Amino acid sequence: MSIDLGGEIPVAEGSGRLVPAREEGVLAPSPAGEAPRARRRSVSPSFVAGLVMVGLVALVGVVAIFWTPYDVSAGAAGTGGRLEGPSAEFWAGTDRLGRDLLSQLMGGATVAMTVAISSVVIAGVLGITVGVVAAATTRWADVALLNVIDLMIAFPTLLLAMLIVTVRGASLTSAIVAIGISGAAVVARVTRVNAARVLREDYVTAATASGTGWWGTILRHVLPNVAPTLLVQLMLLAGGAILAEASLSYLGLGSPTALSWGRLLSAAQKSVAVQPLGAILPGLLIAWTVLGLNLLGDGIRERTDPSLRGDR
Numbered sequence: 001m002s003i004d005l006g007g008e009i010p011v012a013e014g015s016g017r018l019v020p021a022r023e024e025g026v027l028a029p030s031p032a033g034e035a036p037r038a039r040r041r042s043v044s045p046s047f048v049a050g051l052v053m054v055g056l057v058a059l060v061g062v063v064a065i066f067w068t069p070y071d072v073s074a075g076a077a078g079t080g081g082r083l084e085g086p087s088a089e090f091w092a093g094t095d096r097l098g099r100d101l102l103s104q105l106m107g108g109a110t111v112a113m114t115v116a117i118s119s120v121v122i123a124g125v126l127g128i129t130v131g132v133v134a135a136a137t138t139r140w141a142d143v144a145l146l147n148v149i150d151l152m153i154a155f156p157t158l159l160l161a162m163l164i165v166t167v168r169g170a171s172l173t174s175a176i177v178a179i180g181i182s183g184a185a186v187v188a189r190v191t192r193v194n195a196a197r198v199l200r201e202d203y204v205t206a207a208t209a210s211g212t213g214w215w216g217t218i219l220r221h222v223l224p225n226v227a228p229t230l231l232v233q234l235m236l237l238a239g240g241a242i243l244a245e246a247s248l249s250y251l252g253l254g255s256p257t258a259l260s261w262g263r264l265l266s267a268a269q270k271s272v273a274v275q276p277l278g279a280i281l282p283g284l285l286i287a288w289t290v291l292g293l294n295l296l297g298d299g300i301r302e303r304t305d306p307s308l309r310g311d312r
Contacts, residue, residue: 047299053292057285061109068103072259083275093277095267105281107259112242112289115176119241120234122180127187128230132218134188135195146192152185161244165253172255179244183237190233194226228304235297239290246286261286 069091070079080094087093092101134145152160157179164178198204204221212220246262248254254263261282268278 044299044302046295047303050292050294050296050299053288054296057109057289057292058113060106061111061113064103064106064110068100068106070100070103072099072103072107083271083278085275086277092281093275095264095275095278096271101264101275101278101281104259104264105261105285108261108264108282108285109289111172111258111260112245112285115172115179115245116238116241116293118176119179119183119245120238122177123183123187123237124230124234126181126184127189128191128223130184130188131191132195132222134192135199135222136214136218142192145188149185149188149192152182153189157182157240158244158247161248162251162253165248170253170256172258172260175245175248175254178248179241182244183241186237187230187233190229191226194229195222198222198225228300231304232297232301235293235300239293239297242286242289242293 079100080090080098082094082096082098084090084094084098090100090102092105095101095104130145130149134142134149137145160182161175161178164181165174168174168177198221199217201221204217207217207221245254246260246265249258249260249262250266252266254260265279265282265286268275268282272279
C-alpha cells in the first residue's frame with residue numbers, strides 16, 4: 001500500500017529537512033540558512049553579557065600579572081606629579097603619591113579575580129562536603145549540621161569576615177579565608193537541600209539496590225544533578241566575595257600592600273575634589289565586575305533550568 005502526497009516532495013539541497021509548506025499543503029524545504037528556533041533561543045543575553053564583562057576583567061587581571069604601564073608595587077616611587085588629571089602619559093591620572101592610577105586599577109583586577117576564584121574554591125569544597133554529608137547521614141547528624149549552617153548564615157558575612165581577619169591579621173590571605181568560610185554556609189545549605197531531593201529519587205534507590213556504593217552514588221547521581229544550581233550560587237558568591245574584600249580593604253582590614261579597589265577608593269576619598277577619577281574608577285570597576293558575575297549566574301540559570309527554557 002502506497003501513500004500519494006501529491007507529487008514529489010521537495011527537499012532542501014544538502015539538508016534533507018522537511019517542513020510543512022505554507023500554501024501548497026505539501027512538505028516543503030526549510031529556507032536555506034534558517035537556524036532551528038530551539039537553537040536560536042538557547043543563547044541567553046545575560047550569559048553573553050556576563051561572560052564578556054567578567055572576561056574583560058579577567059583578561060586585564062592576567063595581563064597585570066606580567067605587565068603594567070608603570071611600577072606601582074609596594075614602596076615604588078611615583079613617576080608623575082601628585083593628583084594629576086588624565087594625560088597622554090597617565091591615561092587615568094595619578095594618585096596623591098604621584099603613582100599611575102591606571103596601573104593600580106589593573107593590579108586591582110588581579111586582586112579581585114584572585115579573591116573571587118580562591119574564595120569560591122574554599123566555599124565550594126567546604127560547602128559541598130558538608131551539604132552532601134548532611135543529606136546522606138543520619139537524622140540527628142543532619143539536624144546538628146543544619147543548626148550550625150543556619151547559625152553561620154544568620155551571622156552577617158562581613159562581620160564574620162572582620163572577626164576572622166582581626167584574629168588572623170590583616171592580609172589578602174586572611175580576607176580570602178574569611179570570605180570563603182562565610183560563603184561555605186550558603187553553599188552547604190543549597191547542596192543539602194538539592195542532594196536530599198536527588199537521594200529520594202527512584203533511580204538512586206535502584207542504583208543503591210544494585211550494589212552501587214555511597215561514593216559511587218554521590219559522584220554519579222548526586223553531584224551531576226546539583227551542579228547547575230551550585231554553579232549559579234558560586235557565581236553569586238564570587239560577586240559577593242569581591243564586594244566583601246573591597247569593603248574590608250576600604251575599612252582598613254585588608255592587605256596593606258595589595259592593590260585592592262577598595263583600598264584605592266578609600267585613599268582617593270580624601271582628594272576626590274582634586275582628582276575625582278581616583279574614586280570614580282575603582283567604584284565603577286567593582287560595580288562592573290559584580291554585575292557581570294550576577295548576569296553570568298542568571299545566564300547559567302536560564303540555560304540549565306528547564307522551567308526557564310520555554311518559548312519566549
